[in-house]
Amino acid sequence: MHLESRNNSNLSSRKANTRKLTVVGMLSAISIILGLTGYGFIPLPGVKATIMHVPVIIGALIEGPVVGICIGLIFGIFSVFQNMMVPSLLSFAFMNPLVSVLPRIIIPIVAYYTYKAVPIKNKNNPVKIGIGAALGSLTNTIGVLGMMYLLYAAQFAKARGIDSSLAGKAIFGIGVANGIPEAIVAVAITIPIVLSVRKIVKHKQSS
Template sequence: MEKTESLRSAGKFGVRQIAIIGMLSAISIMLGLSGFGFIPLPTAKATIMQIPVIIGAILEGPLVGAMIGLLFGIFSIIQSLTTPNILSFAFINPLVSVLPRVLIGITAYYAYKWTWSKNEGVRIGVGAIVGSLTNTLGVLTMIYLLYAVQFAQTRGIDVSAATKVIYGIALVNGVPEAIIAMAISVPVIMAIKKRYKN
């Protein structure tokens, strides 16, 4: 464990960290390609593609989480170019598709680390919720800041209504996504941490 901490602080990756980055990045990409990364809800689709980033960050630190998020973001750009949809014009911009995904790992890790609780499940849950909301709010905020006019045009609404629509999506998608991220991340991370100890 001390060796892992020293690698984190030095900004270097050990064999285990590299393996985890590759494995969790592949899971995130496969979730997107297969369609299993989206859970249908009555009003929208909730994504779970941020969960591998959260798991990697809480288990191995913010640099590992950021790397998984980086690969997740790059995949988003490639997907937007190869299978475009009405919002692909925004997702080909790294500020929309990459930056928020890199930040998932950083915010999830530090929310976990700085949560004042002796209950490990609570700390992991807080990290998962913060990481998931970073994805939802980060992506939608960048769309609003950079592409509000184009977003309004694609939706057939007035630009003045773009704020309500964008943050309405954040509320409708963000809350279920955060709950799902917490529900999946807590038992998975607890199980892996238990195996680490053994």
């Protein structure tokens, strides 16, 4: 009886690990495809909201922060190489892992633990999921732009053709203009996907 219980436990553990690896691979691939195809940007009035970080949030809320960190790491590394291969005005900043990678591995930590901290017992409550998604998205905006300001304020100003003393205001403006729409879009996408995946997993476990 004890041996059977241990075997069942090992089987469940292997299934869980396989599921997590599958989620990492699938969501990382989605994030990369969004970046390569340009579909990772949603045109809104006056701005383009990126959704490339949304798979990182979804992974963290479905399978926990470790899975989210793995997806964020892959997304960040891809961002570095993408800016090396296809340089843009601000690629000098995004080639630095402190700008492209570090904030992306912090996203799932903030998203997951914010979600867990919301004092609502029902884990499938849309408000609970939405708050985690919103804070995770804002972490991406604040982390990337914050590191850019700390490390490359002068170069940013030069690239944008403005006085270096205005770099902080310009970066803050970008953060507000992009960060809020991106958070709203992240919430709108994350809630139904997380609820749907959990429903499917629950159905498979009960069958």
